[in-house]
Each structure stands twice: as structure tokens, then as C-alpha cells.
Amino acid sequence: MTEIFWLIPFIPAASTLILAVFGKKLPKKYVSFQACLAVFASFVISAISAVGLLQTAHGNYPLVKNLFSWIQAGSFQVNLSLMFDPLSAVMALVVSGVGFIIHVYSIGYMADDEGYTRYFTYLNLFTFSMLILVMASNLILMFVGWEGVGLCSYLLIGFWFEKHSAANAGKKAFIVNRIGDTGFLLGILFIFIHIGSGEFTAINEAISGGAISVGLATLIAILLFVGATGKSAQIPLYVWLPDAMEGPTPVSALIHAATMVTAGVYMVCRMNLLYTLSETAAQVVALVGAITAVYAATMALTQNDIKRVLAYSTISQIGYMFIGCGVGAYAAGMFHLYTHAFFKSLLFLAAGSVMHALSGEINMKKMGGLRKYLPLTYPTFLIGAIAIAGVPFFSGFFSKDAILTRAFAQGQYSAFYYFIWGLGIMGAVLTALYMFRLIFLTFHGEERLDPEVKKHIHESPKIMTIPLVILAFFSVGAGYIGLPVVLGEKLNFFGKFLEPVIKEVQEVHLSIQTEWMLIAIAAVVAFLGIFIAYVFYIRSPLIPRNLATRFPTIYKLMFNKYYVDEIYNAVFVKPTIKGSEIIYDNFDLKVIDGAVNGAATATGFAGKILSYFQSGLIKDYALIFLLGVIIFLAYLLF
Amino acid sequence: MIPPNYFLILSVVLFVLGAIAFFIKRDLITMFMSIEIMLNAANLAFITFARSANSPDGQIIVFFIITVAAAEAAVGLAIILLIFRQKKTIKSEDMKLMKG
Numbered sequence: 001m002t003e004i005f006w007l008i009p010f011i012p013a014a015s016t017l018i019l020a021v022f023g024k025k026l027p028k029k030y031v032s033f034q035a036c037l038a039v040f041a042s043f044v045i046s047a048i049s050a051v052g053l054l055q056t057a058h059g060n061y062p063l064v065k066n067l068f069s070w071i072q073a074g075s076f077q078v079n080l081s082l083m084f085d086p087l088s089a090v091m092a093l094v095v096s097g098v099g100f101i102i103h104v105y106s107i108g109y110m111a112d113d114e115g116y117t118r119y120f121t122y123l124n125l126f127t128f129s130m131l132i133l134v135m136a137s138n139l140i141l142m143f144v145g146w147e148g149v150g151l152c153s154y155l156l157i158g159f160w161f162e163k164h165s166a167a168n169a170g171k172k173a174f175i176v177n178r179i180g181d182t183g184f185l186l187g188i189l190f191i192f193i194h195i196g197s198g199e200f201t202a203i204n205e206a207i208s209g210g211a212i213s214v215g216l217a218t219l220i221a222i223l224l225f226v227g228a229t230g231k232s233a234q235i236p237l238y239v240w241l242p243d244a245m246e247g248p249t250p251v252s253a254l255i256h257a258a259t260m261v262t263a264g265v266y267m268v269c270r271m272n273l274l275y276t277l278s279e280t281a282a283q284v285v286a287l288v289g290a291i292t293a294v295y296a297a298t299m300a301l302t303q304n305d306i307k308r309v310l311a312y313s314t315i316s317q318i319g320y321m322f323i324g325c326g327v328g329a330y331a332a333g334m335f336h337l338y339t340h341a342f343f344k345s346l347l348f349l350a351a352g353s354v355m356h357a358l359s360g361e362i363n364m365k366k367m368g369g370l371r372k373y374l375p376l377t378y379p380t381f382l383i384g385a386i387a388i389a390g391v392p393f394f395s396g397f398f399s400k401d402a403i404l405t406r407a408f409a410q411g412q413y414s415a416f417y418y419f420i421w422g423l424g425i426m427g428a429v430l431t432a433l434y435m436f437r438l439i440f441l442t443f444h445g446e447e448r449l450d451p452e453v454k455k456h457i458h459e460s461p462k463i464m465t466i467p468l469v470i471l472a473f474f475s476v477g478a479g480y481i482g483l484p485v486v487l488g489e490k491l492n493f494f495g496k497f498l499e500p501v502i503k504e505v506q507e508v509h510l511s512i513q514t515e516w517m518l519i520a521i522a523a524v525v526a527f528l529g530i531f532i533a534y535v536f537y538i539r540s541p542l543i544p545r546n547l548a549t550r551f552p553t554i555y556k557l558m559f560n561k562y563y564v565d566e567i568y569n570a571v572f573v574k575p576t577i578k579g580s581e582i583i584y585d586n587f588d589l590k591v592i593d594g595a596v597n598g599a600a601t602a603t604g605f606a607g608k609i610l611s612y613f614q615s616g617l618i619k620d621y622a623l624i625f626l627l628g629v630i631i632f633l634a635y636l637l638f
Numbered sequence: 639m640i641p642p643n644y645f646l647i648l649s650v651v652l653f654v655l656g657a658i659a660f661f662i663k664r665d666l667i668t669m670f671m672s673i674e675i676m677l678n679a680a681n682l683a684f685i686t687f688a689r690s691a692n693s694p695d696g697q698i699i700v701f702f703i704i705t706v707a708a709a710e711a712a713v714g715l716a717i718i719l720l721i722f723r724q725k726k727t728i729k730s731e732d733m734k735l736m737k738g
Contacts, residue, residue: 614736614737615734615737616733616734616735616736616737617730617731617733617734617737618669618730618733619660619661619730622660622661623661626657
């Protein structure tokens with residue numbers, strides 16, 4: 001049954017086509033039914049194929065289905081071919097599985113929206129692009145998916161395009177991603193120049209065969225990582241993600257939390273041999289990830305917009321995934337990607353449910369005490385928060401612990417990794433702190449609701465709460481397929497599954513005591529964060545206020561997101577616009593328009609002269625005709 | 639026998655007369671008739687050359703010219719008639735719609 005895996009991306013594609021062409025004539029109920037069904041079908045095929053993969057002998061990976069030869073020019077060849085191996089399988093399952101739940105949730109969330117059909121068309125298109133991205137067997141096709149999801153992200157951020165801020169946020173996301181994509185494309189070109197093929201199998205063979213030097217590997221790896229920082233919102237290109245919250249909340253959950261933004265992590269894992277070859281590149285990845293993890297977490301601490309807190313949290317969590325990749329724990333990075341997909345989409349959907357209940361309110365200063373009004377949203381939100389905070393026995397704990405343990409273990413080779421580990425621990429405290437700040441501000445404490453809003457407060461319909469419950473279940477349970485090695489080698493099923501794709505370079509062994517100690521530290525850190533949040537926002541809410549007044553500079557810096565948007569605006573955006581205006585005034589208006597207008601004037605002038613001969617009188621024409629004949633005869637005779 | 643040059647001279651005279659008439663006359667019907675004279679001058683030249691070269695080619699072309707002239711007369715007169723109906727005039731100076 002595994003052979004039909006190539007159908008996975010094309011079912012949502014077919015659904016997109018139908019919706020795009022006939023969508024306006026179809027009834028709403030049918031539109032959402034078809035959109036959900038298409039994604040569900042993809043999920044079923046992914047699951048069947050993944051089970052088939054488990055039964056296949058390891059040597060037979062990856063399964064490649066070559067659909068047709070797409071570009072052929074000399075020795076340059078690109079095939080439209082898909083592949084299925086454990087890495088693709090994990091991604092395809094996450095994309096179609098979480099995607100399906102979010103599709104269902106959207107039925108309730110978007111029920112009254114005018115752009116209902118358009119929304120589901122885009123959502124299906126996104127699923128198709130994302131599946132192409134994760135199942136492409138070569139870099140070019142992966143880039144097609146990469147750009148496809150970027151386009152869908154743009155379309156869905158700007159979904160309510162009548163709103164000026166939404167349209168701008170869409171543009172910002174698109175342009176910032178372009179910058180990253182330049183690096184990504186350059187990396188692909190270098191690979192084509194030096195390896196001559198974009199097929200992952202060929203690239204891996206070339207790297208293991210020693211075809212490229214370490215220096216070249218560093219260059220390519222860093223260029224590809226530039227692309228990843230754009231798509232996965234890492235320093236310095238993270239600025240688009242918080243603004244992307246202008247889109248509908250299910251979109252934030254699907255694209256800007258669970259799937260698209262993790263594409264960079266997937267890409268790094270896919271090219272793991274390259275990053276293993278170049279230690280410098282891997283260290284850059286780890287460092288960027290670690291700094292982003294802490295940096296974004298500090299910004300999440302001061303935001304009052306419920307979705308923006310979650311957006312910064314996403315940036316921070318993707319930072320963890322990159323730490324995993326950078327320290328060589330690719331499987332752990334993927335594992336965090338997988339658990340994060342559940343609890344972060346749960347958090348977003350629950351936040352969407354809160355907004356739905358409060359007629360679209362997103363400011364946490366106007367919430368508080370909601371737990372009694374939202375009996376189903378509150379516990380699911382709480383489970384998501386506990387999972388992301390890294391409380392033991394929830395999924396986030398296992399994945400984060402796997403990453404940090406590996407980072408600590410790498411410290412045996414270089415103190416640099418202890419530094420990374422330290423940043424990771426710091427980020428973990430902050431994660432628990434900002435998540436529970438969010439919980440306490442939203443669901444506990446005094447009510448700060450607008451009286452007008454309070455009248456209409458209601459729990460969301462079943463179609464929205466059931467997805468929350470399912471995701472909450474996975475947020476708790478998803479971690480149990482990748483238990484820490486210390487509990488037994490065989491229990492790390494997830495790592496074993498990915499082993500054929502992700503070659504473990506150096507087995508690092510820690511003593512059992514150290515491992516237990518690290519697990520204990522991770523647990524303590526999570527509880528510490530929650531405790532601080534409890535003290536700050538429940539017991540004595542004056543402390544954070546005092547802190548803010550005591551250290552106004554730091555607070556202002558964090559509250560204004562370190563002024564990065566302003567700095568980028570002043571350094572990049574304004575000069576670009578100014579420069580463009582100067583060029584427009586001097587070159588476009590004067591040189592180009594001048595040349596065009598000059599040509600038109602010259603032609604007009606010539607026409608004026610010639611039109612003198614066109615008198616409209618037949619005798620004049622006959623006279624010219626006669627003169628012509630005479631001249632012609634004279635020429636013939638003499 | 640009359641030498642062919644005589645016929646050619648007559649043809650030239652006829653053509654020049656037709657051309658002069660075309661330029662000095664003002665109404666379309668007369669201009670049209672002068673065109674016919676020029677055509678027939680050409681016919682005469684063709685016949686003369688055909689005879690002196692002892693070849694039927696010239697005669698064939700003359701038949702063509704006569705046929706085309708007949709068709710042209712039909713169309714041309716119809717156009718002139720319509721112009722007259724529209725403008726109540728057939729003076730060529732009054733016709734300058736195509737002035738640039």
C-alpha cells in the first residue's frame with residue numbers, strides 16, 4: 001500500500017482546483033466538507049504509508065516516485081518526483097493530521113465569514129504546498145513547495161485585506177521571506193554547481209563520498225540556513241511572524257505555529273549530513289537557535305496581545321528545534337517539532353476560542369477570570385500551557401529534555417555547548433513564566449471585561465471544542481513515543497524510526513546519574529517558571545509593576561520588542577524607499593519617460609510634415625503618382 | 639502598310655490628352671472618361687507591339703484590360719452616383735475627407 005504515497009499531496013491539490021473553479025456555486029456545507037475530507041484522505045494515506053514503511057527493510061529507503069521529468073537542459077535535470085522516508089512520513093503525518101483538526105475547527109471559527117470558500121481554498125492549497133515541500137525528492141521541487149507555502153502564508157495573513165494592517169502584515173511576511181529565500185536559492189545553486197544534482201540521495205552520496213570540502217559545506221549550509229531563518233522566523237528575520245497574527249487564528253495555528261514555520265527545521269534535518277560535515281555551520285545553527293529561544297521569550301513576557309505572546313513563543317520554540325539540529329540531535333529537533341505542532345496549535349486554537357467567546361477581544365488586559373465562562377477552553381488551554389512549559393509527563397517535557405540533554409552532552413567536546421545549554425535552560429524558565437502569565441491574566445484573577453463583551457460571552461460550539469480536546473489529548477500523550485534513553489534504549493521509538501535518515505555521528509554517553517540530574521533540572525526549571533508566574537500575577541501583582549518602574553529601560557526595551565522593527569525600518573526600509581524615490585524621480589521620470597516621450601514627439605513631428613502631402617484631394621495624389629512615373633521612366637532611360 | 643510608329647505616336651497623343659484632361663477637368667465623370675482614354679491608349683500600344691512582334695501576348699493583355707475596364711466602369715460609376723446622392727456634388731475639390 002505504500003506505493004500510493006505520491007497521492008498524498010495531490011488530493012488537497014484536486015480539492016483546491018475544484019474549490020477555486022466552482023467554489024462560488026457550491027453550498028457552504030459542501031465546501032468545508034470537501035476541504036476537510038481531502039486533508040483527511042491525505043492523512044489516511046500518510047498513515048498507511050508510514051505503517052508500510054515500518055514493515056519495509058531499512059535498506060529500501062527512501063521510496064521514490066518519479067512522476068515525470070520536469071526540466072531537462074544539458075546535464076541539468078530536475079524531476080517532479082516525490083519521496084517517502086521516515087522523515088517525510090513524520091512531517092506528512094503532522095501536516096495532514098494537525099491540518100485536518102484545524103480544518104475542522106475552522107468550520108466553526110469561520111462560519112460567519114464572507115470569504116468562507118476562499119478561506120478553505122487557500123487552506124487546501126497550503127496543505128498541498130506543504131506536502132510537496134516535505135515529500136519532494138530534490139531541492140528544486142522542495143523550493144517550489146517552500147515558495148508555495150510562502151504564497152499561502154501571504155494570502156492567509158492578508159485574508160482580511162480590507163484591514164490595512166492585515167494587508168501590510170502579509171506584505172511584510174512575503175518580503176522578509178524573500179530575503180531568506182535569496183540565501184536558500186544561492187545554497188541550492190552552489191549544490192548544483194558542485195554536486196550536479198539536486199536529488200537528496202545524490203547529495204547525501206556526494207557528501208559521504210567526500211565530494212565537497214568542509215569550507216564549501218560551511219558556505220552552503222549557512223546559505224541554506226539563511227533561508228531557514230526567514231521561513232522559520234529566527235534572528236534576524238523573525239520580525240514577520242508576530243505581525244502574521246493579523247490572519248485568522250486557525251491559520252496562525254496551522255501555518256504560523258505547527259507546520260510552515262517549522263519547514264526550516266525540516267530542511268536542516270533533511271540536509272543533516274551537510275551540517276554534520278561542517279561543525280562551524282552547526283554551531284551557527286545552535287547559537288542562532290539558542291539566542292532566538294531566549295530573546296523571543298523575553299519579548300513574549302511583556303506583550304498584552306494574546307496571539308502575539310503565542311507568536312513569540314513559537315519563535316522561541318523553533319529556536320529550541322534549531323538548538324537540537326545544531327548540537328547534532330536532529331531526531332530530538334524533529335521530535336520537538338512534532339510535539340510542538342500539537343501543543344502550539346492547541347494553544348492557538350484555544351486562544352481563538354477565547355477570542356470567539358469575547359467577540360474578537362485580543363487584549364489580555366481586558367480579560368481575566370474567564371475560567372468559569374469557558375469550561376472546556378480553559379482546561380485544554382491549561383494542558384497546552386503545561387505541555388509547552390515542560391512539566392514532566394507532558395509531551396513538551398520529553399522533547400525539550402531530549403534537546404537539552406544532547407546539548408549538555410556535547411559540552412564534553414567544547415564549552416560552547418554548555419553555553420548553549422545554559423541559554424536553553426534560561427529559555428525554559430522564561431517559557432513557563434510567560435505561558436503561565438498568559439494563563440493567569442486570561443483565566444484567573446479579577447474580571448476586566450468590557451461590560452458590552454460580557455453580555456455576549458459564551459463557550460464555543462462543539463465543532464471548535466472537540467478539536468481542542470483531541471489536540472489536548474495529543475499534547476499529553478504525543479511524547480510517549482520518544483522517551484529519554486535513560487529509561488531504556490528501546491523506548492525511544494521516534495529516534496529509532498528516524499535513524500535511517502538521520503545518521504547519528506558520535507554517540508555521546510552520559511552517566512546515568514548525569515542524565516537523571518538533567519531531567520530533574522528540566523523539571524525544576526519548569527516549576528520554577530510557573531511559580532514565578534504565580535507569585536507575579538496571582539499572589540502579589542504589584543511585583544511586576546514595581547519591577548517595570550524600577551527598571552524602566554529594560555521594561556521599555558522588552559515592551560517595544562527591542563525596537564527591532566523601528567531599527568529595521570530606519571536602516572533598511574526607509575533608505576530603500578528613499579532610494580527608490582530618488583531613482584524614480586531622476587531615472588524613471590527623466591531618462592525612461594524622457595526617452596519614451598521623446599520618441600513619441602519625434603514621430604509626431606515627422607508625421608506632421610508628411611501629413612502635409614496628404615491633402616485628401618485626388619488630383620494631388622495623381623500628380624505625385626505622375627511625377628513618380630516620370631522619375632522612374634527617367635531612371636530607366638538614362 | 640502604315641508603319642507601327644504612327645500607331646505608337648497616336649497612342650502617346652491619346653495618353654497625354656487623357657492625362658491633361660484628368661488634371662484640368664473638375665467633375666468626376668469627365669475625369670473618369672479621361673482615365674478610359676488613357677487605358678485605351680495603352681491598349682493601342684499593346685496591340686501595335688503584338689502585331690509587330692507577331693505574338694499573341696499583347697492581345698491577351700488587351701482583352702484583360704477591356705474586361706477590367708468594364709468592371710471598373712461599373713464600380714466607379716456606382717461610387718460616383720452614391721457620392722452624388724450623398725453630397726449633391728461631383729466636383730473633385732469637394733472631396734477631401736482623407737485630408738491628414
